[in-house]
Amino acid sequence: MTSIAQLSQSTAESLIADFFRESEGEWRSERRYYTLPEGEIQELVSFIKVRFLAPGSPELLKLAQMHELSDETALTCGTQVSWESRESVSNRKKSAGSTLFGVLGEVLYRDRGFATPKPVTAQFYMPNPQTLCLRTEYNGSVFEEELKQIGHSYRTRQTIISNAGEQVMIGQYLEKRIK
Secondary structure: OOHHHHHHHHHHHHHHHHHHHHHHHEEEEEEEEEOOOOOOOEEEEEEEEEEOOOOOOOOHHHHHHHHOOOOOOOOEEEEEEEEEEEEEOOEEEEEEEEEEEEEEOOOEEEEEEOOOOEEEEEEEEEOOEEEEEEEEEEOEEEEEEEEEEEOOOOEEEEEEEEEEOEEEEEEEEEEEEOO
16 A cells, blocks of 8 residues: 555655656856845856666665665666856856756755855755755755746756855756757
8 A cells, every 4th residue: 555655655756757858958058146145146048968867876876875775776766967167257267067956855965055065955846847956964054946848948047155154155956958
């Protein structure tokens, strides 16, 4: 007999798998970061590649090992995201890298965080099939993110970073599919 908790976990995993599949491809991301309370603004353009990861993929097995999961095949799906960011005005390279995400229940396992190279986890929920909300906490900071798919060709993202209960940064993104 299937419990309500199992149905809920299965639904969450199915929704996020569909979300990751829909996100697969190449994106151009226009980003604006607001530092609070000063209001300093930083504008970047990023080129992002998203690849869906099926259960049992080498990347998900590696991620499960990093998180010391007892069953290395437990992650039900995931995604690999790589990026290169440049300052909008000067075109100076700002950052480049990649990160892995894997799903187990309503937890998103990551090989690194926004502000740490160490593995982290995030709680996630999806208020609808087009919107993914994440909450990640580490080193006294909280990262709340919302990614929203708008049709097949656009997404919006917003990140709010808090430290010691105070909001310190807001990131807003408009992403357009280029492949």
